[in-house]
Amino acid sequence: MTSPAKTAPYPLTWLYAPGDRPGVVAKALTSGADVVIVDLEDAVAPDRKDYAREATADLLSEPEPPVPVHVRVNALGTPPAAQDLETLAALPGLSGLRLPKVTSAEQIIHLAQTTPPTDPGAPPLHALLESALGIERAHAIASAHPSLHGISLGEADLRADLGVRGDAGLDWCRSRVVVAARAAGLPPPAQSIHPDIRDLEGLAASCAHGRTLGFLGRAAIHPRQLPVIERAYLPTEAELEQAETIIKAGAANQGAQALADGSFVDTAVVATAQRTLSLARRA
Structure with a gap:
């Protein structure tokens, strides 16, 4: 599928915005981020899921948003996820679907074969690996189907699943997903979010470390993080x-x-x- 909005040749900044806050999403679209990710999962309370989906459908009904818009749907296999996919997958403003907590290649194949197609084909899928099982199956997931355009980590859930306390405990998983993406012919993964929006020095240091591991760009949860990420990943x-x-x-x-x-x-x-x-x- 050709994105309805012009995608940067190497997207470096991916900004999350909660789907139940259309005003925040609107600001995200003009924030300077390369890609905006409308989040229907963790950022939205259970009693706001339906509203978030409807608001996102309104946004994606327009074919040319200012920047590419991806949607992170709800956890696969749940009724909200099925509703997300049925409602949003074929809308003209959608540039990609981000799939949380992927643990198998079969999930990707099933979604690629059953998700309503856009014009001219299936919407690009991006898998988030957030568990030990997902990491162990990283290459099988990354190479599961041509509709899969990228993989990355969800480090908060992965940290909890592994019981990892220090940041260095995730480095093997980070390298694993970088290698799996490359082996499958996918773009280098973007780093997971840095959760402290005030800690810009820590963000810069973490980005520098991610760059040495082979990541390219990073997801953000606040516009103030975008310039730091871009500076870290642009060449000196x-x-x-x-x-x-x-x-x-x-x-x-x-x-x-x-x-x-x-x-x-x-x-x-x-x-x-x-x-x-x-x-x-x-x-």
Whole structure:
């Protein structure tokens, strides 16, 4: 499916907004986020689910929102999730469905085969892995169906499931989902949210760590987090200079070579440099 709104070549910021607060969703659409995720799950109280779904349907009835809009539906296998999918999946303003607490490839296949299609096909699916079982089956989930366009972690639920206290306890799971996405030919995952909206220094440090693990971009829960995430994932001046040097060297000599500073250049290094320049151009 072609998104009804123009998607950034490398989305870096994914902003959650509660589906039962249309005013907040409207602000999110003009916040500068690359993608807005309307949340019908954790952010909405049980007695507000129907209203959130109706408000989101009104939003998605318009075919060209300012930025791509994804919807995080309710927990799979529940009546609210079935209602979410039936009501929203075929609407023209929808750019993707985010599926919480995915634990098997069969869930993805079933949804891809039964979800009402958009024009010209099934809406893109994005799986959230939030349990030990989901992590163990990460590659099977990531490669389950062509309609699956991405996987990422839901770290709050995963932390609770594993009984992990320190942040470092999740690093193996983070690397696992990065590798699974790459092995399945999916884009690099975006990081899970940083829950303290006041802790911008901690957010920046966490983003820097996520970047070293192979993540690309991050989900946010407040607009003030967006510039921090974008700065963390955009290339530095030094990285840009190095990328330009690598690409010039690769153009001049197609084989593997060593640069004057001792760094090694081959096809894989050139590809990484090209992505660095592509990220810089989005700024």
